[in-house]
Amino acid sequence: MPDGTPHRLPPMGEAFALPPAARKGRGAGLNPAIRFEASSREAFDDGWGTLEAAFADLPPLPTTLTPDKSKSALAWNESPDIGFDRAVNPYRGCEHGCVYCYARPSHAYLGLSPGLDFETRLIFKPDVAALLEKELRKPGYDPRPIALGSNTDPYQPVERTLKLTRAVLEVLDRFNHPVTIVTKSAGVLRDLDILAPMAKRNLARVCLSITTLDPRLARIMEPRAASPERRLAAVRDLAAAGVPAAVLAAPMIPGVNDAELETILERAAAAGASHAGYVLLRLPLEIKQLFEDWLARHMPDRAARVLSLIRQTRGGALYDSRFGVRQKGTGAYADLLAQRFAVAARRLNLERRGGGVGNLDCTQFRVPDAAGKAPQTAQLALF
Template sequence: MPDGSIRADASSLLEGARKGRGATSNPAVRFDRLALEAFDDGWQTLEEAFAELPPLATTLTRDAARSAISWNSSPDIGFDRAVNPYRGCEHGCVYCYARPSHAYLGLSPGLDFETRLLFKPDVGALLEKELRKPGYTPRPIALGSNTDPYQPVERRMKLTRTILEVLERFGHPVTIVTKSAGVLRDRDILARLAERRLVRVCLSVTTLDPKLARILEPRAASPERRLAALRELSDAGIPTALLAAPMIPAVNDMELERLLERAAACGVTRAGYVLLRLPLEIAGLFEDWLREHMPDRADKVLSLVRQTRGGRVYDSDFAQRMSGTGPYAEMLATRFRIAARRLGLEKRDGAELDCSQFSPPLLPGEGRQLDLF
């Protein structure tokens, strides 16, 4: 292993807030038998190391995937297929439910998840090949189901735009969830898809407080930029929705109604929310983050979280993993329902996305036999 890699790995052992990063630690991969820990040799070497933690650069690695579409059968998710051009996400949202998936790559769900990214350079060609398979039945494809399709690296990689170009040519419906105002770059394609009832764009907004957003999701667009993007998309005739997620007890839950009000003023016609989820390594990462940034209320937040999960920090049961149980969870659901009804965010703006337009375009040379007749 080259010296640069050794230094990068050693650097990742040092725990603490890093400028521009969300996680404050890099826990071991749960499948590994051995784990590395920082150790003070008695000469205050760790104290010196912690005094000024080095920045962590983002690295990109080619993902040699052989398919573009991932499938799921979860009954509480509104789609059965998705395309993710990236693994890992530079936005650095400390609560991201996708973090544990990095362990399958032999990488940590902590800082590795937001600094060591994989990309699928052939995702457009792979998607086109799968859409041409005999017997393929179209249903809306989700972009942003695992990691954000418009995270910062998309500015130069442009893989999400490639995906949208394929879906437009095939007449295939798509839904998008993002925290980035970068979605506006593809407004031209999205507007054309909207005219054909083939797209819906959802922006996730967690808080209206820019200071909270800076530590909660450090490399995502500011809340105001996301709201402005919703306005611009709505003005362009593109159906939009707001996802107030996650709602974190005693951190941002008090903002729920204001988030819905601001979104409605931007032309949004649908909204949803998700209660904080802490599966696998995320529980420890989130607690580390809480004690680093909000030590005065960390115990209260964790207590409320357990009250929504039957006394545990997380319950993966499909029936309640998105909304929780108990008095607090019921109160949050009631608040959302009342506000959404008042603001008209429960209505459905026209028909659902149209799957009937799906038609794989002819390949070069196809159809020429008919010219003989």
């Protein structure tokens, strides 16, 4: 076994409990079956100890990249509890490996597992910037803030080389189009030369997600994301450059990191954050299995207690997907968390007044000419 614990082989022909597939530097310890497939495979021991040998010394999992030939860049949603209606995601899957990531189930639409596949088999959109420009040029396009990072992180490690997020920002900058960014990476600072001028025109907001201030917990929960201190430093640098920076304390996991809520907000305010938010842990579809496995591996002494607290916020289940309650939960425990956030945000002047998506300026949107030169006036754009 990877952790050195001996594993007793069952008699030949009996079902075999598959050993953990956890790899160093990865968040998930499993690759759950793809829910859309009609068949699935089950581990079976042949009596010769072959499965135990196969899982005794698992090698590191490399990250692979596959180009996506999508015909559009914009993804639309009508969710009533989300503050934007359109988004751009240059990447599908995320190398940060956050075990709780609500985007994991989307990998099943690609025929890949929401587990280890999600963080190792990435899909990228090489033409995302060109596709976006084409859509923004369509007659009748009605500008509203575009969310970058609504599904997976636009500044995950591969962005250092592919620079697709930067290419998207260059398009938005030329079109005077408002944008919001959510990330766990200090890599957003690489694009300050674009974001700062856009923010000066009230066209850009950045939100750093900070789940914990404990570096040990961060390493096992979100293994390839920037450290909490690097994220706080990014908030400080963004604010100093004039880019409004928010902090999202998310997800809050009962019995794991929820005790840190006020401290996260205090550190965020000290770093210059303009506003803040929080989201309760969400466990849709395969994430339930992944999170339970993660708890059993890393926190076996309190796994049952954590799951019990989560159920108290979800009407007895591990998840409630209804609009209006999926982000915050229900019940006494969830209500207390909401009250704690409201009190702390008010005390630290981190309430959403003046800092939300709705305050970005959509009236400056202009379509550049074909050569990408100065934007047309509103009247000329009619022809």
